[in-house]
Amino acid sequence: MRKLHQFHGGLHLEGHKSESLTRNLRQASLPPRLYLPLRQHIGEHNKPLVDVGNRVLKGHVISASSSLIRAAVHAPTSGTVTAISDYPVAHPSGLKDTCIVIDVDGEDEAAAPVIPDLQQLEAGEIIDLICRSGVVGLGGAAFPSSPKLSRGKMQGIETLIINGVECEPYITCDDMLMRHYAAEILRGVGYLQRILNPQFTLIGIEDNKPEAIAAMTSGLAHAGLAATEIVSIPTIYPSGGEKQLIQILTGREVPHGQLAFDIGLFCQNVGTCVAITRALEQDQPLISRVVTITGDNIREPGNWEVRLGSPVRHLVELAGGYLHGDSSPLVMGGPMMGFSLSGDQVPIVKASNCIMVMREQAMTRRPGYHDECIRCGKCTEVCPAQLLPQQLYWHARAGAFERAQEFHLLDCIECGCCSAVCPSGIPLVQYYRAAKSEIRAAHKVQIKSDRARFRFEFRERRLLLKKQQDEERRRLKREALQKKKIQAGGEVPIADPVQAALERVKARKLAEQEDSQ
């Protein structure tokens, strides 16, 4: 048995996993229309590569970007692009964003796959293939996988950590994935090992998923992976957070201001492993994912493999519809870190792991009202980042952002433990998010004004230099002219014109005096 470590704080939460685990993983049908937002991952958003009216095949690239942190988006099925405009998307703000709309033709016609001989490929070429397939981290953050892999390869990795923890209540998509696709996950792990060449590989799974652990263990027996271990870890939220999982498995902390690969560690989610396997073995880009639909207001909670861009409404209908009413409060993600959706027309994106359909009463935290902080310190006890949430709240609320940064606001991982235990019902994380975005905005303004000041000073210097150069040029010209005159007329050069004029006047005066005498 591997020696496990603990992280600070955390919460034992009611799992609510069984609701969505009673049914097997099912394939979702195609909705009539797909909505694919240009912004689906961390980094600069994509630009559309198709026009309205274009017919696309399953797997065609429809949007991409040229920035370093990039992930293309592909057509999840065949159909016609009917619009590229603003639609409601999965974002906490509830604002609309640009989506490519595809009218599905139902034929699901795919472009012919090009399957390379994987044995012949170099690590860099494998990363390129992953990049082309638009793979992003499917654990929730949706960070594009290829730049992360390139960086990891460059840094050198000692331990590869595969995250099958799924610590948030209600969510079971990774659990289902491990039960059904253990072999594909482990082949994906194999590709990661080829790229990163780690000494050890640890697959962390919370001990509330015995079936997944069994499936992965038996899969591992046939996978032929070297130095790879499945580690059952205790169930405590947020053990699936990257930093927390690292702490549990290795006892190490990612130093402040650094990232996991800076200390030779690399984390990847099990879902991402499947996406990598499919991208490499079947030339299938990331066009679908497993989504949990659960909650107390959905008829048949369960897990579905859904094409990206499918509206949540479609998934709700597949799951038998709402138990009460025509609409329901919806949360994308889990109860701790998920966010409310503006409605069920919002499409599933790469980062969507779960849709919670909850009756109003179950979610209510006295909206719009909270008591004042009494500094009880419950938040400090549960904070996995070992922060002082009550002090952060005090400063964030007062708008004292510098002070909040002194108390390490930017180290908050927004896990929501503090908000969950607060006796005053303060939405603490919400205050931190607001403060963080203000700090980021101020930082941007600062960068802009720094740049403006730099430009201004540069221009001043340039003008001054130009003036000096002009003067120098004029001087040289004058001297050259004079030299020319001497050569042409043989005249004695006049050292000083003023002196000469004075002497002329003097001479004239002398002459006048002589005249008068």
Add this chain to the structure above:
Amino acid sequence: MTSPHIAPGNSLKRLMTHVIIALIPGTLAYAWHFGPGVLINITLAILFALMFEALALKMRSRAVMPHLTDFSAVVAAWLFALCLPMHSPWWLVLVGIGFTMIAGKHVYGGLGFNPFNPAMVGYVVLLISFPREMTTWYLPGSVSGEALTLADALAYSFGGADIHQWDALSSATPLDQLKTAVGQHMAISEIRLSPVFGNYGGKGWEWVSLGWFVGGLWLLATRTIRWHIPVALLGGVLAMALVFYLADAERYASPLFHLLSGAVIIGAFFIATDPVTAATTERGRIVYGLLIGFLIYVIRVWGGYPDGIAFAVLLANMCVPFIDYYTQPRIYGEK
């Protein structure tokens, strides 16, 4: 709607209710040994506190209802009432609780914003303004041999009875007697012969302290409070008392006497642990508790008052921002 999307498992009301429940054993022991006066004080204090709370909220244009029923006023009133002599006139309660609620709490912006423990503010105002009323304590029934009835106590509280008819029952508190006698160069062993002293602390008082202790343990068990402040505070008193007791047992009372007399136990578990005015970091709470423990002993032995909880707590309250700033925990990933 913001995350987390789960029903809240905790509330101010729940915390305050826990504190109230924890106060019951000690309060019952108090009433058992010293008569029903304390119950009258508590009832009056709660009524006046709710009145002032509602008034202040109204004047500050705040919603009266969710705040009035968070029970924070009830807790403050209860703790304040326990500081009073067991038989106090109603107006004394009114004035004290007025200062507790208005000057101690609402002038700073209400619950969560007050830098000083409100109950201690109210108590100290009375102690300084009405020294005679505030130092007229009564003997436990087991010593005086007479028990006051509820009617007697009520009559006294509301001024219908002649105060002097009970002069025989009134007495300084054991701590007060100890202080006066030590001042007269009497030896501790001699002083302790007086009937007001029990086996460990003051007679009757040691049982009350035990009651607070039981309630305090329950608060710890339910994690309503954490161990840092009570342990540090008791440790502070104990350490000081032990050093001086070992140096000169005839001039300095035993550590156990200090722990079980006066308000040390209730102070450790109920007063110093007021989260709003206490330090909030774990190490800070230890510093804060030790500081109070140290100050209690200093005030008791060398100060002008027989007991020092209120002043010790208020002085430590002043240091809280400083303590919190310099005791920040190491965060994840920091060396």
